[in-house]
Amino acid sequence: MxxxxxxxxxxxxxxxxxxxxxxxxxxxxxxxxxxxxxxxxxxxxxxxxxxxxxxxxxxxxxxxxxxxxxxxxxxxxxQMPGVLVPVQDEPAGQQPASVPASAHGKAAGRAVRQVSSDGSVSVQVRQDSALKATLRARVRATDRDVVCAA
Known part of the structure; x- marks a missing residue:
């Protein structure tokens, strides 16, 4: 919404x-x-x-x-179904894989979730505003970040 x-x-x-x-x-x-x-x-x-x-x-x-x-x-x-779905809390009993907001400077006070990690690649989503989210992928082998904001 x-x-x-x-x-x-x-x-x-x-x-x-x-x-x-x-x-x-x-x-x-x-x-x-x-x-x-x-x-x-x-x-x-x-x-x-x-x-x-x-x-x-x-x-x-x-x-x-x-x-x-x-x-x-x-x-x-x-016109974009599913794009505005907010970052949901984890179901009861599961621990969210959150990243401290302080680790991202301007992310303070915004929801940051670890979406996936297989040891070599990790993906995080930060809800910046109602219409903006930042997806961050980190490739550990090269220690490089790929950031996409939409």
Missing amino acids: VLLRRVIGDALRTRRQGQHRTLREVSSAANVSLGYLSEIERGHKEPSSELLAAICDALGARLSELLREVSDTVALAE
Whole structure:
């Protein structure tokens, strides 16, 4: 299931980072607290239409552009069955093969699961956001990582 607040948050964060602006700069320009803007970008809070318009104005974007982008993302997600299935917890009695989030720097606070390992190759999946997951394969013989984000 797609959570609209997460797609909106991702779109806002992408625009802000694309402009190389900080949360503090945008929160000040939009007259919203830095913490609340951060919660919106992470998809934890759903902004009102007035607040969303103020944030878009601070980013120099039209509200209609942002909503069109969000709509396109949701439409794409709806066409891809199975892609949006969240990382599930392991069944009762089984220990998840988790990788410490601290081992991946930016992965802190995100679900990282060891999907497969045969001793020479290991595969991990990290849920980055509602619509983004990173697959990491490590080949032990060459000690090289192959990373794919979608």
